[in-house]
Amino acid sequence: MKASIYDVARYCGLSVVTVSRVLNNTGNVREKNRRKVLDAIEALDYRPHAAAQSLARGHTRIIGLMMTTLHDRFFETVVNEINRALARYGYFLALSVSSDVRSRETHDLMHEDRVDGLILLSLPEEDRYVAQLKKRSIPFVLIDNQRRDHMVPSVLTDNYYGGYEAAKHLLSLGHTRIAHVCGPEYFLSTRERKRGFLDALREGGLSPFAVVQGDYEIGFGYNTAKSWIRSGKLPTAVFAGDDYIAVGIVNALAEEGMRVPEAMSVIGYDDQYIASRLRPYLTTVRQPAENIGQSSVELLLKWIGAGSTASVTVEWKPELVIRESTAVYKA
Amino acid sequence: MKASIYDVARYCGLSVVTVSRVLNNTGNVREKNRRKVLDAIEALDYRPHAAAQSLARGHTRIIGLMMTTLHDRFFETVVNEINRALARYGYFLALSVSSDVRSRETHDLMHEDRVDGLILLSLPEEDRYVAQLKKRSIPFVLIDNQRRDHMVPSVLTDNYYGGYEAAKHLLSLGHTRIAHVCGPEYFLSTRERKRGFLDALREGGLSPFAVVQGDYEIGFGYNTAKSWIRSGKLPTAVFAGDDYIAVGIVNALAEEGMRVPEAMSVIGYDDQYIASRLRPYLTTVRQPAENIGQSSVELLLKWIGAGSTASVTVEWKPELVIRESTAVYKA
DNA sequence: TTGAAAGCGATACCAC
DNA sequence: GTGGTATCGCTTTCAA
Numbered sequence: 173m174k175a176s177i178y179d180v181a182r183y184c185g186l187s188v189v190t191v192s193r194v195l196n197n198t199g200n201v202r203e204k205n206r207r208k209v210l211d212a213i214e215a216l217d218y219r220p221h222a223a224a225q226s227l228a229r230g231h232t233r234i235i236g237l238m239m240t241t242l243h244d245r246f247f248e249t250v251v252n253e254i255n256r257a258l259a260r261y262g263y264f265l266a267l268s269v270s271s272d273v274r275s276r277e278t279h280d281l282m283h284e285d286r287v288d289g290l291i292l293l294s295l296p297e298e299d300r301y302v303a304q305l306k307k308r309s310i311p312f313v314l315i316d317n318q319r320r321d322h323m324v325p326s327v328l329t330d331n332y333y334g335g336y337e338a339a340k341h342l343l344s345l346g347h348t349r350i351a352h353v354c355g356p357e358y359f360l361s362t363r364e365r366k367r368g369f370l371d372a373l374r375e376g377g378l379s380p381f382a383v384v385q386g387d388y389e390i391g392f393g394y395n396t397a398k399s400w401i402r403s404g405k406l407p408t409a410v411f412a413g414d415d416y417i418a419v420g421i422v423n424a425l426a427e428e429g430m431r432v433p434e435a436m437s438v439i440g441y442d443d444q445y446i447a448s449r450l451r452p453y454l455t456t457v458r459q460p461a462e463n464i465g466q467s468s469v470e471l472l473l474k475w476i477g478a479g480s481t482a483s484v485t486v487e488w489k490p491e492l493v494i495r496e497s498t499a500v501y502k503a
Numbered sequence: 504m505k506a507s508i509y510d511v512a513r514y515c516g517l518s519v520v521t522v523s524r525v526l527n528n529t530g531n532v533r534e535k536n537r538r539k540v541l542d543a544i545e546a547l548d549y550r551p552h553a554a555a556q557s558l559a560r561g562h563t564r565i566i567g568l569m570m571t572t573l574h575d576r577f578f579e580t581v582v583n584e585i586n587r588a589l590a591r592y593g594y595f596l597a598l599s600v601s602s603d604v605r606s607r608e609t610h611d612l613m614h615e616d617r618v619d620g621l622i623l624l625s626l627p628e629e630d631r632y633v634a635q636l637k638k639r640s641i642p643f644v645l646i647d648n649q650r651r652d653h654m655v656p657s658v659l660t661d662n663y664y665g666g667y668e669a670a671k672h673l674l675s676l677g678h679t680r681i682a683h684v685c686g687p688e689y690f691l692s693t694r695e696r697k698r699g700f701l702d703a704l705r706e707g708g709l710s711p712f713a714v715v716q717g718d719y720e721i722g723f724g725y726n727t728a729k730s731w732i733r734s735g736k737l738p739t740a741v742f743a744g745d746d747y748i749a750v751g752i753v754n755a756l757a758e759e760g761m762r763v764p765e766a767m768s769v770i771g772y773d774d775q776y777i778a779s780r781l782r783p784y785l786t787t788v789r790q791p792a793e794n795i796g797q798s799s800v801e802l803l804l805k806w807i808g809a810g811s812t813a814s815v816t817v818e819w820k821p822e823l824v825i826r827e828s829t830a831v832y833k834a
Numbered sequence: 835t836t837g838a839a840a841g842c843g844a845t846a847c848c849a850c
Numbered sequence: 851g852t853g854g855t856a857t858c859g860c861t862t863t864c865a866a
Contacts, residue, residue, distance in 0.1 A: 227554040270590075451725070
């Protein structure tokens, strides 16, 4: 049978209160007794019962994380970092991956006082949750939120800047026939990247060779490039909405014997695993996933600690990573 | 303030016992009263307090999952499936990703009665945990365990079979100069795949063109292929230890203007995302991650339900997925 | 510095 | 069918 705090108290001839005190490092315990308690704990291999502690203290030291998919390098890294940061502060991570927003389990995560706070990672329909969370006054943080108008603590990256920098890079290389192959319109990030891209081109006095919209998939990039090739009209540089699209483009070109960056410069977004492994290594825009994960935890724990929040927004700048897939334009 | 079961009882003029009864669907409640309770719950927007329930019931309905990395398609899918299966049974998932086996948080997951059971996903040093778990009599299941000798409930895939089938496939295509580029020796899966591969070759009366060992990385496949090319001595077919290695090989070949499968047949393992997206689509050996995730949950919950286990081992057969990267040998 | 006792919010045994 | 009460294991006043 597992030892309880009473067993420890009995074992060392002190009261449970004293045991509790050394457990929680609340002062006022004679050093000699402290030792006795510690020894008893050791001898009995005692560990406090989490549920009992939660009940007594009113909190669980569990943070919930809700997301729709793990299959994304950026998300993976964020989750990893959140996990690590949480552990450092003595918190646990409850994960809920659910593509179906309306499923039951995600709701119970916030309904039964299971968590002290929640992190919402790039959730569509975020409003629905935000309303619930506010009503139940559960601390939360949004990462990569879709809407920026409601005042809620959130951490995000400057996608406009990312798109802008990507385009600037291509421009500086002397390209003038520049296309953008982007993701679905309903992502704020897609729209922002595009806006940044277009603004940069406009500043350069250019209009885009083309703006093609589809999914963040290798296949979409592949098909787009193939259709350009078929038509015989190609841009000299492409800003892909993400690395998968970029890789698809490179792949299609390679099949036709065209090399990147010689035949076409290609720039991606996200710095996924393959971006730095597959030749040609991809020039890309990197989001600081580690920082994002960390800030979200810090923001959340600050809220939990303070009992209220100032609804801070932390914004990270993405970073242009120049590798092999972009080069100076040669006529 | 959040409503407790006492508030509900007071509101509907019944006792907490009755409320608890309708909450848990234990019979013996007059239908009329049942309605009253339900109405009160509705009116007060009441939800039972998880910690209080855990304390009273003696379990948490939380299952812990320990793993070392999320960056793997197979793992992702397993996690996803575990999450889904758990949710179906009304359980929650506590995740601990930790490459450092000795870190604190992973331990507390099993020490404070936070979880009703644990799933260990492909953990090196599994023995250490198994011992702890057994000592504390916490139900657990191993997925993809490294050692197969200790009697513990586990679910795994037949890597020997996978390697064997891969080789058979290449053999049946008429290849005779077949290489194996595999992962690190310390993975049981690596050793098993290799053993299957070698046995198949032996049955075909062949010895391998080469067996090269390195990391499960694109770069390793790339470098290996490059060195073959430099040496001028190439196999006509390769069984890569995983898809990343395979993609690296294809990538290196493509750079030299050599096409797959025309110049060389390549077969991967795991059916990662890129395997089915990048041309040429990879012939690969697919592990049934969904089934694995599900069985692990079922095994674990069965143990938890029964209070004991028969130490079952569930083994899934991987499946050969033939796509574009392998073809009949032409001299 | 220490400990007795009152919660925390449920469940479960046992009368009625 | 229903409800009083002890119980789960810990924290937190409050007196001593």
